[in-house]
Amino acid sequence: MENxxxxxGSLFLLLGVALGAFASHALENFVAxxxxxxxxxxxxxxxxxxxxxxILSLMPYKKTADRKTVFYLLTLGIxxxxxxxxxxxxxxxxxxxxxxxxxxxxxxxxxxxxxxFWNVRTFLKx
Numbered sequence: 001m002e003n004x005x006x007x008x009g010s011l012f013l014l015l016g017v018a019l020g021a022f023a024s025h026a027l028e029n030f031v032a033x034x035x036x037x038x039x040x041x042x043x044x045x046x047x048x049x050x051x052x053x054x055i056l057s058l059m060p061y062k063k064t065a066d067r068k069t070v071f072y073l074l075t076l077g078i079x080x081x082x083x084x085x086x087x088x089x090x091x092x093x094x095x096x097x098x099x100x101x102x103x104x105x106x107x108x109x110x111x112x113x114x115x116x117f118w119n120v121r122t123f124l125k126x
Contacts, residue, residue, distance in 0.1 A: 001067050005057035008075050012050030019043050019086070027089075035089045042085035049078040049112070056119065066122040073115030080108030 020043045027036050053074060061067040084104040091098050 001064060001071060002057045005053045005067075005071050008071075009050045009053030009057065012046050012053065012078060016043050016047035016050055019046070030093070031089055038085055039089045042082040042089075045112075046078060046082045049074055059123075061122060062125070063122075066118070070115050070119045070122065073111050073118060077108050077111030077113075077115055080104050081112060082108070084108060 020040070023036060023039050023043060027039055031039070053071070056067075056070065056074075061070075084101050087094075087098060087101055088105070
């Protein structure tokens with residue numbers, strides 16, 4: 001499980017750097033300033049949580065189940081949170097309605113909160 005945390009943490013960092021570079025150099029050609037700001041927020045959270053997963057991969061957990069729970073909550077949470085924001089930034093360019101994606105962002109954020117809460121709970125139980 002530690003290796004999965006490292007792989008996904010590194011993958012989130014890789015995507016964060018690549019998408020951050022895109023946002024800095026090309027995004028303004030496609031979306032308005034508020035869209036660029038939202039995209040940059042999504043990238044920032046992607047990077048924060050990538051770093052978080054790398055750090056957590058080094059932490060000792062008493063139970064493997066707790067590490068798995070934290071990993072899945074954070075991975076799914078950041079994928080839904082950042083991913084939905086990034087897709088919604090381009091909603092004007094997509095030829096069909098994607099309004100249904102809007103509620104996914106707070107679900108992703110909630111999963112992130114639950115994941116970090118679970119982590120705190122796990123370490124307090126030690």
